[in-house]
Amino acid sequence: MSTLTKLIEEYLQYCQARKGLDTKTIRAYRADLRDFGLYVESQNGDFLKKESIGNYVDFLHSEKAPRTVRRKIASIRAFYHYLTYMEEIAENPLYRLDLTFRLPQRLPRYIPNHVMNTFYQELYAQKEKANTPYQLKCAVRDIAVIELLFATGLRISELCGLKREAVNLYDGEIRIHGKGDKERILQLTEKATISALAEYESLFQAEIRRSEYFFLNKYGHPLSDQSVRDMINRLAGAASISMHITPHMFRHSFATYLVNQDVDIRCIQEMLGHSSIRTTEIYTHVDKAKQRNVLEAKNPRKLLDMENVR
Incomplete structure (x- = not known):
């Protein structure tokens, strides 16, 4: 060695x-x-x-x-x-070695509203089409996962690592251990989200009781991020959605929709669990539809008095 x-x-x-x-x-x-x-x-x-x-x-x-x-x-x-x-080396060779470089700006990819609607229709249709108790349980779990992802902007790792005692449906809140073991509490306000989580908790209560985690697979093990990706791909395919949707895009969509509704960026930072406001600021881009509406309604050119312009 x-x-x-x-x-x-x-x-x-x-x-x-x-x-x-x-x-x-x-x-x-x-x-x-x-x-x-x-x-x-x-x-x-x-x-x-x-x-x-x-x-x-x-x-x-x-x-x-x-x-x-x-x-x-x-x-x-x-x-x-x-x-x-640890004094394994006398001097750090990285000192005075310039390793900085500028990353190209890349806007986060989010799910447009019409695509999200189509996805949700298929999500709930799977529950209606369930023919066995097992299929019903899987459909209910899928609904709970997506509802929580979209309603809170959780990272997929945070969702899969969610402990059972961290979910408090009575008070409508969840306790998250994010990056760097930083803790934050998110409020559950949407009735559809709370209802989906309550139904999942009811159907999986025996499995949850035997585990320290909230979201579980059919073997009673914590749900993996790959399982969630596979579920999203399956639902998107069933809904004939051509866009490639990832779990993280629900987080991007959560933040982007809030920004487009003029929610304070520091409030969004806290909900997302970002340590730096600069990370959250990538969501302050304005989508084309909103930009067009603003420019049509508020364009400063409209303020000119044309009769006095020569």
Whole structure:
């Protein structure tokens, strides 16, 4: 085992035992650092030299998408910070190495209202078409999942990791443990959402009682994000929706619809669980329909007195 491989493994153990990072984050760190190690070894480089790290970053820029490059750089930065902190190395080779670059602006993709209506019609139609108790339970769970995603803007990881004691339908609120183990409480105000969750809880009460999680699969295990993706794809296909819909698009749609109704951006930030207002500001783009309505009704050109214009 090379020195770099050994240090990477020690770092990952530290992330799990001392920092308490979740399995998905550690898996991503492992993949990013493994790729870095393989590149350095293939080039006969030295992981303590700025030149080796700089060459790897240049390689990433030539091969990977900008957001992937940013994530891999962040993984490397955290690794070398650990090495310096633990005094495994005398000096951090990332010091005075410029790794910053501008990401292209990409607006979040949300689900248009007419597509959302079509999706919801199919969602509830599946319940009406259920022929067996098992099919009914699955349809009821699917409705509860989508209703909660769209009504609260939860991340899919937050929904799948929702604990049973975090759901309080009596008071109409849920307690969320978001990124960085930050806790926030979201209010449930829509009657349709509360009703869907209550029906799900009633049908799955035996399974929920045996588990610490709220949303469960047929085996009584926590519902996975892939299961939710598969369910959304199945419903979209049944509804003949050509748009590719992902779980995260319900979060984008939740935020975008609120922004378009002039809800205060800091209120949206709190509901989404963003640590920075800059993250939430990506939703402040105005859709074309609203832009056209504003310009038609409020265009400053209308204020001109044409009789006095020569």
